[in-house]
Amino acid sequence: MHKLTVKQSVIACSLVSLLSLTACSSNTTTTTGDTGSTTTPATGNKTVTLSVMTSDRFLELAKQKYEALHPDTKINIKEYEAAPQTATGQGQGQGQQQQMVMVKKPDPKNIEKYASSVGAELMSGKASDVIVTSGLPFQKYADKKLLENISDLMSKDASFKKDNYYAGIFDAMKYNGSLYTVPIKVGLNMWIGNQALLSGQQVDDGKWTWADFKKQASALVSDKNNDGKPDTYPLGKIEPDQLITSMLNSSFSKFADVGAKKAKFDSPDFINMLKLAKSLYDDKLILADNSDPDNVVFQPKGNVLMYMDMYMMPKMNFDGKGAYYNLPSESEAKGTQFTSSLPLAINSKSANKKEAWEFVKYLLSDEMQSSRELSGIAVNKNGAKAQIDLLKTLGTAGEGGAGKSMKLNINGKAMAVTPPTEQEAAAIEKVLNNISVNGESDPKITNIVVEETAPFFQGQKSAEEVVKVIQNKVSTYLQE
Structure with a gap:
């Protein structure tokens, strides 16, 4: 268990958005066509084109x-x-209100359209x-030799220092031993455990399975008022x-071998x-609605999008009595699960592969x-250290701060922004070094399983009936 206090993320935004509030607009000119919009390139000897469903400030700044x-x-x-117009929250500092950008999940239909195009x-x-490969079955395109082997590019480039990166992330993204898509940033898929309700129970999230979870969960259920x-x-x-x-992605390799083109469903x-998944509902181990979200032991929607999420969330919910847990898994691969909203691949047919790699680098x-x-x-480890160091200036007059009086106004509650303590910063680094499980699988296979x-x-079909269809499809x- 990671002794890093956390809490349910009740808002869809990342608190650290406060750091980039003054840089939310871009001067880049765009033109809209039938398939989307393209930033207008200036004249030059080479033009590297990057496909993305929706651009953001990071890509525009990098350009x-x-x-x-x-x-x-x-x-x-x-x-x-x-990018759609999004809702906003308010942060207050030194008598001024500051806008927080609310991160909205992309429309699945748009993802499908992008992947198809x-x-x-x-x-x-x-x-x-x-190419940003979000929503794409990149393994199939790698098999067709349409994506460049990025591991080879890294190995042949003396200026690229692989030791400067979290090996667990890159290793988890490999397909047939090589990287064909590399994540530029990640988010963490974790649960938040309510320490007050766990009552001192020990949870070994380093190796627990879904059966282990159900066993512990069943012991926590009670109906004292007999209602x-x-x-x-x-x-x-x-x-x-x-x-x-979630269950499939945490154990995907056990049920499908994309490289060998073999299904094992x-x-x-x-x-x-x-059957175990259905029993969690049948046995009333899962909250049916959000009428009392605090009265749960594990919150399944505690994804970590930003460093600040790791230590600020407990100060807003569960009275600070929370801790992050890795998801249960049936796979041999253990560790903290991640996903990436910006995984990049290089087109093997590109006439500008050298320049494309330089930009990715x-x-x-x-x-x-x-x-x-x-x-x-x-x-990037150095990048992570710099990000954490920047957090240490929050609520101060330092580079990342906006004055000692800065406050967040979340769900009607005003809360002072504080930098992480040394203990909290060390806990963040410990989690980062444990990231090692890719929480995304082939999107087409996932859709088949869900449907x-x-x-x-x-309750309309048996497990055996649906498994037969899944296996065939x-x-x-x-x-x-």
């Missing part, structure tokens, strides 16, 4: 800085869906030089499709996992990884 450093290379950001471009040889409802729910509200996705292990550099605009957890298990959770997909 500006890189072009200033390399006048002969221009970066063309090809955006497929403009980029996939067609890759297959036709017309894809961009650099037919648990007084405490072991797990906070989570929909069946989200639960099965008809195994007893997957059938048992399905720049995004991984100390300079960009330590920038406020990263809005995520750095994969076909819905009738099972609704995934096997067909892998052979395409």
Whole structure:
């Protein structure tokens, strides 16, 4: 268990957005076409095009800085869906209100549209030089030799120091022993445990399985007032499709071997996992609604998007009595699970592969990884250290602070922004060094599992029936 106090993330924003409030707009000109918008490239000898569903301040800043450093290379950001208008929260400091950017999840339909468009471009040889692979089955494109082997590029580049990066992240992203997509930043998939309700129970999240979780969860259920409802729910509200996705992604390699094009969903292990998932609802171990979100032992939506999330959340919820836990897993791979909103691949058919790699390398550099605009957890160790050091100035007159009187106003509660203590900073670094499990799998396979298990959770089909369909559909997909 990681003794880092945390709490349920009840807002969809990252608190550290306060650090980049003054840099939320870009001077980059865009033009809109049938497939999206593209930043207007200036004249130059080389133009590197990057495909992304929705651009952000980090990419725009990287473009500006890189072009200033390399006048002969221009970066063309090809955006497929403009960023939507988002809700905002308010931070207050020295008599002024400061706006917080609320991070909204992208529309699944837009993700599917983006993946379809980029996939067609890759297959036709017309894809961009650099591609954000979110929502794409990058393994299939790697098998077709459409993506460059980034591990080779790293090994052959004497200026790239692999020791400066978290090896657990890069290793977890490898496919058939090599990197074909590299994450520029990550977020962490973790649960938040309510220490007050755990009552001193020890949870070994370094090796627990879903069966272990259910065993411990069952021991925590009680109905002292005999109203037919648990007084405490072991797990906070989570929909069946989200639960099965979480269970699948934490153990994906056990049920599908994409490289060998082999599906293993008809195994007893997957059938048992399905039945266990349904039993969590049948046995009332999962909160049915959000009427009492504090009366849960584990909050399944405690994702860490920013460093500040790791130590500020407990000060806003659960009375500070929380701790992060790794998700249960059926896989041999253990550690903290992560996902990336900015994984990059290089088109193997690109005429600008050298320049494309140089730009990707720049995004991984100390300079960009330590920038406020990263809005995520750095994969570069020096960048992470700089980000944590910046946090230490919050609420002060230092570089990252905005005055000692700065306060956050979240859910009607005003709270002073404070820098992390040395103990909290050390706890953050410990978590970073334990990141080692890729929490994302082939999106097509995930969609098949979610769609076909819905009738099972609704009691319309047996586990054996849906598993047969899943096995057939995934096997067909892998052979395409």
